[in-house]
Amino acid sequence: MSFKQGITAKPRPRITPDHQPLWDGFKVHKLMLPYCEECGKPHLPPGPVCPYCLSDRLDWREASGCGTISTWVEVHKVWFPAFADDVPYNVIQVELAEGPRITANLIDFGGKIEVGQKVQATFDDVDEDLTMLRFKPA
């Protein structure tokens, strides 16, 4: 699957202050997760406080990048014009080894995607301002 830029640009991530460390991590090819310093749990999507205990003492730590495909779809409809050349393309949700689930695409796979498949994070430098997290088979 290719991700070449169409005539209309693909949607960029909306990076709020809460999300900034995640995208900063992608740029240096690291998958960072916000851990709660009170209860110890990591969470996604990033938020201002830990969703489990509401503590605002969050510490971003590097995750293993290992995970399992919890579910996936193959998008056939062109919801975003810039994806017109990509359809059908996959979207996967990965349950990271650390627990939280994250949404991305699977690349470099042999044609088959399965729930339960082991995957590994990989990083795609889209342009100098944006690196996207993707996954490849582990």
Place this chain on the structure above:
Amino acid sequence: MAKAQAAVVGVGTTAYGRLPDYDAYDLGMWALTEALGDAGLKFEDIDGVIINRIPDYQRFCEIAGIDPQYVTITPGHGRFAAICIDTAISLVASGRCKTVALVYGNNGRSAGASYGGPEDSYGSGANGLWFPYGMTSPGAFHALMMRRHMGLYGTTPEQIAQVSMTFRNHAALNPQAVMREPFNLDTYLDARMICDPLRLLDYCLINDGGVAIIITAAERARDFPKPPVYLRGAALQTVFADSMFPPEDFWRGAMKKVTDRSFGDAGLSHADMSALMIYDNFTPTVLFSLEGCGYCGEGESGPFVAEGHLALGAKFPTNTSGGHLSESYMQGWALNVEAVRQLRGECGERQVSEAANVHYCAAAPVCSSIVYSRDAS
């Protein structure tokens, strides 16, 4: 078991389909006029108004020429049908209002409404993370849930097809339904993929239409021309706090809570239900609801629907109007009207014989369950 505190005494619906000459106000007025006629009431009898999807409550009341002593307006999300009905029950049960009109108007088809893309915020604030990957739309998130279900339990496209085919067979008996031509399994499987594993025939139908419901206190309900339909139980449960979306349990936990509460209030159980009205924005929602409400076991909804239990004449005739998949996507409202019409015996060829209780439910980030009955207790 408590006696019902509220009842539906009037329902009204417009035609459904492409109605370009009508805006959402016109459709709401059309439906309300029908509902008031059904209840033998005049506009000035309404002292509470709950508006859904119509853009502006003030404009609507100006057009209707009414000055209710209670008014509110709710977002045009399908989960709000039950929320509005639940609010109306509280208003009449507390004596705050005597006669509450719930009015829904949707000109989505003529206005070109669509889901998915940059303006779609379905799910939660995480769309900033999803859009760059091309992930958007309620349907795509239901597709993610369906695939998970298939992976965990072995649910098959052939089983999912049964939901869509059954509702279409029901719609064939409903003159008001937009799509009335039955189709077979091959047609289902050959329908174009929208978001694999969901095909075109797994999606609801965006159309123009309006629905209105008149609710009053149970003790007044015998004073109207039509037999009252009692609201025996109603319950809501939000699923917001878990930051992971879609939910890992397919909304089962919340659906069990609302079913337990509403069945408890009604003093009724699954076997007492003559028909089910299950919010069917997409076919998977029906499967998840059947499990959450306890009509079948966890992970068993695929084989359950394949056994044919949802068909007219079977154990739990479901969405006898054709539902959102085949009648029209009226965001839960028309399913609630169908529950009332079944209990009044007004459903013609698709009438469930001796219908006594009907269960409406919706699995969504706000889960809901309503029990309608011919009897007050």
